[in-house]
Amino acid sequence: MTVTHDLLKSEPLARVRAAIRSGAYRAHTAGLGAGYLQANLAILPEAHALDFMRFCQRNPKPCPLTGVSDTGDPIMRTMGRDIDIRTDVPAFNIYRDGLLAGETTDITDIWRDDLVVFALGCSFTFEHALGRAGIPVWNVEHDRTVPMFRSSIETVPAGPFRGKMAVSMRPIPKARVDEAIDISRRYPLAHGAPVHVGDPAAIGIADIARPDWGHAAPVGPDEVPVFWACGVTPQIALEAARLPLCITHKPGHMLITDIAEDAEIPIFTP
Amino acid sequence: MTVTHDLLKSEPLARVRAAIRSGAYRAHTAGLGAGYLQANLAILPEAHALDFMRFCQRNPKPCPLTGVSDTGDPIMRTMGRDIDIRTDVPAFNIYRDGLLAGETTDITDIWRDDLVVFALGCSFTFEHALGRAGIPVWNVEHDRTVPMFRSSIETVPAGPFRGKMAVSMRPIPKARVDEAIDISRRYPLAHGAPVHVGDPAAIGIADIARPDWGHAAPVGPDEVPVFWACGVTPQIALEAARLPLCITHKPGHMLITDIAEDAEIPIFTP
Numbered sequence: 067m068t069v070t071h072d073l074l075k076s077e078p079l080a081r082v083r084a085a086i087r088s089g090a091y092r093a094h095t096a097g098l099g100a101g102y103l104q105a106n107l108a109i110l111p112e113a114h115a116l117d118f119m120r121f122c123q124r125n126p127k128p129c130p131l132t133g134v135s136d137t138g139d140p141i142m143r144t145m146g147r148d149i150d151i152r153t154d155v156p157a158f159n160i161y162r163d164g165l166l167a168g169e170t171t172d173i174t175d176i177w178r179d180d181l182v183v184f185a186l187g188c189s190f191t192f193e194h195a196l197g198r199a200g201i202p203v204w205n206v207e208h209d210r211t212v213p214m215f216r217s218s219i220e221t222v223p224a225g226p227f228r229g230k231m232a233v234s235m236r237p238i239p240k241a242r243v244d245e246a247i248d249i250s251r252r253y254p255l256a257h258g259a260p261v262h263v264g265d266p267a268a269i270g271i272a273d274i275a276r277p278d279w280g281h282a283a284p285v286g287p288d289e290v291p292v293f294w295a296c297g298v299t300p301q302i303a304l305e306a307a308r309l310p311l312c313i314t315h316k317p318g319h320m321l322i323t324d325i326a327e328d329a330e331i332p333i334f335t336p
Numbered sequence: 337m338t339v340t341h342d343l344l345k346s347e348p349l350a351r352v353r354a355a356i357r358s359g360a361y362r363a364h365t366a367g368l369g370a371g372y373l374q375a376n377l378a379i380l381p382e383a384h385a386l387d388f389m390r391f392c393q394r395n396p397k398p399c400p401l402t403g404v405s406d407t408g409d410p411i412m413r414t415m416g417r418d419i420d421i422r423t424d425v426p427a428f429n430i431y432r433d434g435l436l437a438g439e440t441t442d443i444t445d446i447w448r449d450d451l452v453v454f455a456l457g458c459s460f461t462f463e464h465a466l467g468r469a470g471i472p473v474w475n476v477e478h479d480r481t482v483p484m485f486r487s488s489i490e491t492v493p494a495g496p497f498r499g500k501m502a503v504s505m506r507p508i509p510k511a512r513v514d515e516a517i518d519i520s521r522r523y524p525l526a527h528g529a530p531v532h533v534g535d536p537a538a539i540g541i542a543d544i545a546r547p548d549w550g551h552a553a554p555v556g557p558d559e560v561p562v563f564w565a566c567g568v569t570p571q572i573a574l575e576a577a578r579l580p581l582c583i584t585h586k587p588g589h590m591l592i593t594d595i596a597e598d599a600e601i602p603i604f605t606p
Binding site: 112115119120123124125126131133134136137144182222224225251252254258259330331333 | 524
């Protein structure tokens with residue numbers, strides 16, 4: 067039996083997790099498990115884990131580390147009471163040698179004893195905070211995916227991980243840009259303050275109406291395009307590294323944790 | 337020639353670093369290089385680096401990671417223009433099998449190709465912020481080392497790294513405790529908000545007048561003891577792990593980086 071987003075969106079987290087675990091829900095997680103931290107995922111062999119962790123430490127805005135499993139352990143012990151990463155994410159992408167090789171809703175059959183799971187904070191947290199402050203967020207209000215671009219900003223490399231930073235763009239009313247910067251800066255685990263405000267060309271974006279991922283968002287005459295570091299960045303770095311095996315969440319289909327979205331630190335306490 | 341703290345304290349960072357590098361200055365770094373981020377250090381073999389990095393990620397308040405070197409590279413490329421960790425710290429402690437085996441001012445002769453350097457944020461940053469807000473910090477005003485205690489709070493283990501959390505105590509005027517919490521919370525790379533406010537016994541401290549490290553600080557009748565996670569915690573975890581070799585800074589004798597102490601992220605940009 068399949069469950070829809072509409073049916074789940076007012077359900078408590080336990081029901082949402084159960085629907086995902088059973089395979090009944092396989093769609094995106096925006097707006098689900100309200101109030102709980104959601105995370106991007108990268109799962110890779112231990113041989114590359116130290117370098118990937120260095121990459122995250124050196125690029126904390128696009129890659130804010132919120133959880134790391136023990137090697138071979140699929141249970142995310144610091145992120146919840148009972149989170150098995152193999153079944154508790156609606157959909158995964160599987161990469162082999164840096165290329166997308168398939169998509170699945172359960173990775174139990176390909177789990178290995180040398181895999182390490184990395185969970186990275188996402189933009190939902192600061193989007194909710196902007197919304198609470200009455201700052202309009204176009205992609206949320208119109209139920210679209212935020213527009214994302216491959217920028218000209220270089221990441222700080224670590225081992226085989228390197229590449230340009232991906233950024234997301236939200237049009238913000240001119241009068242509220244400073245406030246939006248202050249609010250998002252308070253959430254270092256959700257990409258923090260913007261990496262650029264204004265002219266898209268200054269960070270290598272030729273056409274703001276043609277995002278590399280997601281849907282275009284119109285920038286009104288009284289608005290400024292504001293760019294935040296984006297969770298697609300680690301996927302670019304992972305593709306560049308051409309690892310024999312790497313598993314990520316399917317974009318938009320994230321891990322919903324048991325950690326409050328405004329928690330000071332991303333460590334679950336029962 | 338030896339240089340004193342008094343001579344260096346109004347000197348620019350470049351002069352301070354040169355004095356340390358040459359061996360002319362070998363004392364504590366409190367109050368030196370004003371405005372720049374200082375860091376605690378742990379240097380260990382790559383075989384244990386992934387677990388130590390997990391330990392830091394799982395215990396972000398006592399162990400806020402601000403920099404990680406490449407394996408075998410003594411240059412801290414993300415923390416400054418030209419920082420060679422082997423010479424740019426006034427004094428080091430050397431541990432073998434978990435026991436203090438010696439002290440030195442230069443580790444060039446014992447450097448190895450498998451070593452990884454971890455830099456961790458320290459409390460100076462939030463102490464300066466409290467001072468700017470007019471909240472008295474006894475240990476700073478009296479030029480003493482902050483009192484530190486081994487608490488009953490358990491850290492989240494990772495591999496061989498585990499143990500109790502060390503905490504530092506600052507007496508704060510009752511009327512300003514909430515403000516002190518808010519201010520320090522803004523500095524997640526400098527231990528963040530306190531881990532405990534009030535009754536020392538509640539976190540296993542029998543006698544507030546007898547710290548395990550540092551100098552006792554008197555708590556006045558209109559003051560409350562406020563406890564922050566402390567950078568001695570990783571040293572406890574490192575001792576528990578009994579690594580064949582581990583090098584730390586000598587307490588109080590820290591790395592002074594080229595990163596502004598109030599920078600949003602601890603990544604040096606030239």
